[in-house]
Amino acid sequence: MSKRPGLAAMVDGLSPPRAVELAEESGGVVVDVRSERDFARSHPQGALSLRFSERGLADRLATVLDPATPVVLIAGLPDQLDAAVAQLRAGGFTVLGFVRGGFSGWNDAYLPIASFAEVRPPQLAEGERAPDLTVVDVREPMEWETGHVPGAVLIPLGDLRRRLDELPRSGPIALICEAGIRSSTAASILEGAGFSELLNAPDGTAGFRKAGLPMHYTRDEDS
């Protein structure tokens, strides 16, 4: 193990196999703070997607993970790694270390990887989408009420883990939020829960709206 200068020398750089071992031993999870696009392309199998943000990272993680769960980080940029460690520790998470070499290191170690297909707004439109496609919107109810993809089901990200039994175990599932960040986290949760055929909608509801595709509103469904 090695320390990185600049990281307040307080977190261990772990070889990818050691990172896996440590996460397993401690009941922890690998959290990948790279972008949702990079995550979709390829990521450590079973890792949780949590795109880095300068603020609110611990709150966002606490929405989907008990702060008692230890974390091993994987990042793209050293500065983001430093800031992520600081935020998560301040938010009460235990950061066991980070994967040395980031995702490249993981890949070079031939550890299991996975990827998500991405789905574009026209492929989600009513009448256009695959008949067996389930669309799950993971935004908050107040966002859903201001317009959503027709036929989607609302499961806010924070409720997803306890509502897994509402989702089909076969057939493709597309995850959508506003801008592709929360839906990437949602897709990673489903992957960890054994779902397959997962798709992320990186353009989000914003992309659907911008494409001028017809949306549904809560009042349409009430009437």
Place this chain on the structure above:
Amino acid sequence: MELDVRGDVCPYPMMKAVQAMKKLKGAEEVVVITDHAPCLETIPPQAPRHGYQCQIEQTGSPEWRITLTPNGGAS
């Protein structure tokens, strides 16, 4: 009230703006400073639901000032 939410991503900027509008109940304007472009889509539809109007000004790249003004002006 000024909310500097630079660095925050969805859904927090919108949720913080809604929380402020609910708290102030039209007593004063709310100014949201953000560098997260999706807020330009999520905050405006919330304004009329809480009795506010919304104006957006680009102040940087990327940075925006979203001004939420109570309908009829601050009381």
